[in-house]
Amino acid sequence: MVESITTELQNYLGSDKVLTGDAVQERYHHIWRMNEPLRAKAVIIPQTTRDVATALKICNDYNQPVVPHGGLTNLVGSTETSSEEVVISMEKMNAIEEVDESSRTMTVQAGAILERVQLAAKEKNLLFPLNFGAKGSAQIGGAISTNAGGLRVVKFGMTRNLVLGLETVLADGTIISSLKKIIKDNSAYDLKQLFIGSEGTLGIITKAVLKLVEAPKSRVSAFIGLNHYDKVVELLKFMDSALAGTLSGFELMWQPTYMGLTSPPMIKPPLPYDYNYYVLMEALGGNDEPDQQRLLELLEEATKSGMIEDAVPAFSGSDLDWFWRIREEVDPIVDQCNHEQQFDISLPIGLIGAVVDGIVENLYTLKEIEKVFAFGHVADGNIHFIIGKNNDSKELIEKINEVVYSPLEEIGGSVSAEHGIGVHKKAYLHLSRNPEEIALMKTLKTSLDPKGILNPGKVLDI
Amino acid sequence: MVESITTELQNYLGSDKVLTGDAVQERYHHIWRMNEPLRAKAVIIPQTTRDVATALKICNDYNQPVVPHGGLTNLVGSTETSSEEVVISMEKMNAIEEVDESSRTMTVQAGAILERVQLAAKEKNLLFPLNFGAKGSAQIGGAISTNAGGLRVVKFGMTRNLVLGLETVLADGTIISSLKKIIKDNSAYDLKQLFIGSEGTLGIITKAVLKLVEAPKSRVSAFIGLNHYDKVVELLKFMDSALAGTLSGFELMWQPTYMGLTSPPMIKPPLPYDYNYYVLMEALGGNDEPDQQRLLELLEEATKSGMIEDAVPAFSGSDLDWFWRIREEVDPIVDQCNHEQQFDISLPIGLIGAVVDGIVENLYTLKEIEKVFAFGHVADGNIHFIIGKNNDSKELIEKINEVVYSPLEEIGGSVSAEHGIGVHKKAYLHLSRNPEEIALMKTLKTSLDPKGILNPGKVLDI
Numbered sequence: 001m002v003e004s005i006t007t008e009l010q011n012y013l014g015s016d017k018v019l020t021g022d023a024v025q026e027r028y029h030h031i032w033r034m035n036e037p038l039r040a041k042a043v044i045i046p047q048t049t050r051d052v053a054t055a056l057k058i059c060n061d062y063n064q065p066v067v068p069h070g071g072l073t074n075l076v077g078s079t080e081t082s083s084e085e086v087v088i089s090m091e092k093m094n095a096i097e098e099v100d101e102s103s104r105t106m107t108v109q110a111g112a113i114l115e116r117v118q119l120a121a122k123e124k125n126l127l128f129p130l131n132f133g134a135k136g137s138a139q140i141g142g143a144i145s146t147n148a149g150g151l152r153v154v155k156f157g158m159t160r161n162l163v164l165g166l167e168t169v170l171a172d173g174t175i176i177s178s179l180k181k182i183i184k185d186n187s188a189y190d191l192k193q194l195f196i197g198s199e200g201t202l203g204i205i206t207k208a209v210l211k212l213v214e215a216p217k218s219r220v221s222a223f224i225g226l227n228h229y230d231k232v233v234e235l236l237k238f239m240d241s242a243l244a245g246t247l248s249g250f251e252l253m254w255q256p257t258y259m260g261l262t263s264p265p266m267i268k269p270p271l272p273y274d275y276n277y278y279v280l281m282e283a284l285g286g287n288d289e290p291d292q293q294r295l296l297e298l299l300e301e302a303t304k305s306g307m308i309e310d311a312v313p314a315f316s317g318s319d320l321d322w323f324w325r326i327r328e329e330v331d332p333i334v335d336q337c338n339h340e341q342q343f344d345i346s347l348p349i350g351l352i353g354a355v356v357d358g359i360v361e362n363l364y365t366l367k368e369i370e371k372v373f374a375f376g377h378v379a380d381g382n383i384h385f386i387i388g389k390n391n392d393s394k395e396l397i398e399k400i401n402e403v404v405y406s407p408l409e410e411i412g413g414s415v416s417a418e419h420g421i422g423v424h425k426k427a428y429l430h431l432s433r434n435p436e437e438i439a440l441m442k443t444l445k446t447s448l449d450p451k452g453i454l455n456p457g458k459v460l461d462i
Numbered sequence: 463m464v465e466s467i468t469t470e471l472q473n474y475l476g477s478d479k480v481l482t483g484d485a486v487q488e489r490y491h492h493i494w495r496m497n498e499p500l501r502a503k504a505v506i507i508p509q510t511t512r513d514v515a516t517a518l519k520i521c522n523d524y525n526q527p528v529v530p531h532g533g534l535t536n537l538v539g540s541t542e543t544s545s546e547e548v549v550i551s552m553e554k555m556n557a558i559e560e561v562d563e564s565s566r567t568m569t570v571q572a573g574a575i576l577e578r579v580q581l582a583a584k585e586k587n588l589l590f591p592l593n594f595g596a597k598g599s600a601q602i603g604g605a606i607s608t609n610a611g612g613l614r615v616v617k618f619g620m621t622r623n624l625v626l627g628l629e630t631v632l633a634d635g636t637i638i639s640s641l642k643k644i645i646k647d648n649s650a651y652d653l654k655q656l657f658i659g660s661e662g663t664l665g666i667i668t669k670a671v672l673k674l675v676e677a678p679k680s681r682v683s684a685f686i687g688l689n690h691y692d693k694v695v696e697l698l699k700f701m702d703s704a705l706a707g708t709l710s711g712f713e714l715m716w717q718p719t720y721m722g723l724t725s726p727p728m729i730k731p732p733l734p735y736d737y738n739y740y741v742l743m744e745a746l747g748g749n750d751e752p753d754q755q756r757l758l759e760l761l762e763e764a765t766k767s768g769m770i771e772d773a774v775p776a777f778s779g780s781d782l783d784w785f786w787r788i789r790e791e792v793d794p795i796v797d798q799c800n801h802e803q804q805f806d807i808s809l810p811i812g813l814i815g816a817v818v819d820g821i822v823e824n825l826y827t828l829k830e831i832e833k834v835f836a837f838g839h840v841a842d843g844n845i846h847f848i849i850g851k852n853n854d855s856k857e858l859i860e861k862i863n864e865v866v867y868s869p870l871e872e873i874g875g876s877v878s879a880e881h882g883i884g885v886h887k888k889a890y891l892h893l894s895r896n897p898e899e900i901a902l903m904k905t906l907k908t909s910l911d912p913k914g915i916l917n918p919g920k921v922l923d924i
Contacts, residue, residue: 157619188922190622190655216706244707245746350562414642414649420648436636447909
């Protein structure tokens, strides 16, 4: 059987597109695990949508499980494989097919690297707003299949909001192609929504039409110190209202995180360590000088009214880089952890202050916990934890999961705001989704992929 | 069988919730057809989600077709019934359950009227941005099930973008409830997307958590005259870039439409009738005086550079009302039509000028055509036509459909940008969606509603 399917794949696709044996071993399943050789029966490297369709048709006929590989940057084990699985890697379908300036769209193949997509937009004085740390490796198809978030969701939404058209191949090789460059389409069901965020379990994305926006003409930022969580919410509402659609970032760091991310003299802290909360905000506007002036006025107003304790703006490129590097480069806190565990939870904005305090307090009752760093996209209700601990045992992982996840069900939160479920969070899905929802998800999975060949064991247990 | 299902519904729900006989006749299937008595076996008026679930379970057991009724304002026949169908009308499930100012969410029952939702947000100094002419009758559940658009999609997106949580009842009575007040949730499949825009064919929406935004503090507008479509696109890009997220409306009227909508002395035209195109734009900002100043500067810049021919701003409440009444109240052009036919197409922004010219030219080759009015949400690539003709024959309707729809397939447009498919556009769905897409839609319909009881014959022929 092993020979027969790889042979058939090679016959139909050409042997250069189907790696086996040692050539598989030279690959890996995650960008951070490049020292662990990939386990897989074969790796298919399609060059066209037709190749993907042919590969899936054969795999479906053979009941052959398939794991799609993009940039391998996901954080929940979605690209893990077993030696009996076949990988389809989108790396060669990486063309940027068209940037349309009047439609403000870009048509891309799924394997295009996010950073290249951003640059192609920039060349036409447009912006593809999706942005996150792994942009140099992440492929757009992976970003779509995980509905990636990032730093500017408050202004531009998640990846779902940035996809106008999609081409996907179903488990049986059927190509579902809808690559229209239109913003509105209410002609029956919006099928692309099924494939966005389903982590390759319902189809393999091959192409997309992305929504672009006009490139911003100004960028202003400020670090702000506050002492009460209620004031953070007040500031968010105040800034969002006054900036009226230009607010593009509103990040919160708890004091220990801010302290951990700044370490003078290497990384100078923009504000002293005197406050309980640090907000890093950004606005992308259309008018440089007045936008700077406006931010200064608003900071002054917020200070006078007692909403904030302290603030420092950034207008120049070097100041903006300095401020945002603090938020984006989490190595200084990861380096403080002997072993680390990361979280990506979602909860109603008003409850974040108290819930996070409770979680931190409960975590520190565990003797194995050394550090708790909390921060996140507070305007989106999305909080990340990086937790330092003295061992990496399964038992401790589960204990920590229990502490972080247990408040979420009752308050209507989510165990995954951005990263997805993959394999690592599957055991906790029931905290975010009720049995009826999970049953309906399984109905969808079964009707689109009756043999269960697409990324099996990820997201749901069927 | 007729007795038996209505009796069973009355037994389980109480007879006050199940209208039959004359009580059915006193109702109607569309707000514009109040003189045509409703044809239906019974009308169920649920008061709770549990009532909807009970009703659907019974109907499903009896293979009883069900048509959901909201505010009955849709334009594609989605609420039409036969005498053998049972109507479920959401009118009594109209509570606004909660407005949460810090989460910036509103939890509502499906039968809440859009205008009441808007007002409830306003009372808390927040905005529910969805807005269209029928807001005084349309119910939020209907707006969600049709993914309604409207006048401010360029800034706030379609209804889909404004729904955070949803509760829906499936055909078999299963309640799929996910009423979380969170912005991001990547915990497995985003099931609500299935029900948004599927016109009641996959489930009946009972509640929703809506996304609110901070109420805008300033509103500015301008009427602008231009002579070439390329300049319209140039102006859109220029304004969108300069206004950087505050641009909230960018409507285009072809000259005959502008002329038809303004009729001095009743409705004074803000600009003379000298130009080929009229743009009505709006920005919702955070800072009254400077926002007005900014618009004036931009209009001056656009005039100097030759982008636009003429412009007049509106800042006061009365001027804003005057300008926007011209766009929103289409009666003056409808009144010029002996018989009318309306369209709601979507196409790539760059192609609109040439394609609309072609359609208008081809329409006027039909001798039955008297008037063609073109206008629309050009920033969304969404154009409406109101066509005046001398008769209302089926043959002529089809001839006109042919002229308007035929260019769309090749250029990747859509026969419905906003209104949906219902029954009226079903014959043209194949121009927007290919056979593979339609087959997949049918797979979804069959797996969620195996007996096909939900709004049968709407959207798809199964």
